[in-house]
Amino acid sequence: MTTTFPGFQSADIGANMVRQRTLILLRWMAIAGQVAAILVASQVYGLQLPLGLCALAVGLSVVANLVLIMLFPETRRLSEAEAFLTLLFDLGQLSFLLFLTGGLTNPFAILVLAPVTISASVLRLRSTVVLGALAILAVSTATVWYLPLRFADGTALVIPGIFAFGFWLSIVIGILFLGLYSRRVATEMRSMSEALLATQMALAREQKLTDLAGVVAAAAHELGTPLATIKLVSAELIAELDAQPELQEDARLIREQADRCRDILRDMGRAGKDDLHLRQAPLSAVLREAAEPHLSRGKQVDFAFAPIQDGAEEQPSILRRPEVIHGLRNLVQNAVDFARSSVWVEGEWTARRIIVRITDDGDGFPPGLIGRIGDPFVRARRSDPDVEKRPGYEGMGLGLFIAKTLLERSGADLSFANATDPFLAPKERPERSGAVVEAVWDANDLIAPPTQGGLGENTRIEG
Secondary structure (H helix, E strand, O other): OOOOOOOOOOOOOOOOOEEHHHHHHHHHHHHHHHHHHHHHHHHHOOOEOOHHHHHHHHHHHHHHHHHHHHHOOOOOEEOHHHHHHHHHHHHHHHHHHHHHOOHHHOHHHHHHHHHHHHHHHHOOHHHHHHHHHHHHHHHHHHOOOOOOOEOOOOOEOOOOHHHHHHHHHHHHHHHHHHHHHHHHHHHHHHHHHHHHHHHHHHHHHHHHHHHHHHHHHHHHHHHHHHHHHHHHHHHHHHHHOOOOHHHHHHHHHHHHHHHHHHHHHHHHHHHOOOOHHHHEEEHHHHHHHHHHHHOOOOOEEEEEEEEOOOOOOOOOEEEOOHHHHHHHHHHHHHHHHHOOOEEEEEEEEOOOEEEEEEEEOOOOOOHHHHHHOOOOOOOOOOOHHHHHHOOOOOOOOHHHHHHHHHHHHOOOEEEEEEOOOOOOOHHHOOOOOOEEEEEEEEHHHHEOOOOOOOOOOOOOOOO
16 A cells, blocks of 8 residues: 655665765775785785886875865765766776786776676665776776786796686676675665555644644633634623623623634534544544544444453443554555455454454455565556556555554554455455455553542643
């Protein structure tokens, strides 16, 4: 299912994801490593290197870093194009340095993986594919076109062809594997972060609605006495102003407006009060409240409440927690969206457990996705019949993720299943043939604590 929140939009991958300072720091590390490798190769092992050209290659990176530091603040976040060009420059500089230092006979050729891995983590797929293709092209070119490494006596370093081929193949496979792996992990982390943000917004919205209802009801309670006084005084004025019809009409108007204020406040306060009685409610009342927005959407929603055989007979009174109500509401919405005609909401309890089960008569969960239900942004290609059944559904799984997260936060253990085999013929299916979602709470997590000496006086809402 999907849930929309004002002000929440999925982050655009690659847009302002990387700070300039991060890439500058990585480049300084690469420069230090390149300088150390060149000095060790030439001074310790006596390899003949074109030191002037090598210094030019390293100097280009130094100049690029200094220019970026002078022109832009280090905390600046790079755009997609800027990050791509930065990584492309690093790839080109490294490829030029490999050309000068033996191509794939240089073991540091493996570092060509770095720009591709960074791109896969922070840039769009298109940019990563282009950078990966260029990296493979650079590595392939380095196998045949390079300045060979020469020892102090002038002999060239030659490696067997099969070794060169194996090194080339390992780098290409590394580019593909690490690119896919890094992108997959980064995408899932971003999806989880965005989904958790949406969950927090959903809970905050539900809490605000609950608080608003309490404020309105408290205002109605506090204004009840002055409105009653106004009505009483206006009635006395009406009785005393028989000889002055104009003033008597004004008094009647005052009484009518007082009655109108009373009715408005009564209607506004129907959603609830900051009343100790309404901080808890029977299990049946909470489930009906959660399902209420979806009762008039053209599907039959049936409720059933009963104790399990070894449980307590009396229906438990549970806390009206916003996360529980919002989570159950999302599950009911999902069931109503996909049901053919009916949805069943059942509440059961024992002395130790509370069980809520939501079933529909639709096609059930896709068998291949049951194990992934509750993951955010699960996408699946939709067939034309699915589009006709639920045209507004985007298939991202965010609503179920929010419901699962909120209910598990309240202590629930959720399970998802199908009521029957989805491959049965329509005539062979029982009435309850669709998806089944079951939430089980430990009674201590949900049942309202007992109060001593009654619930006491209602509390004033401050602020």
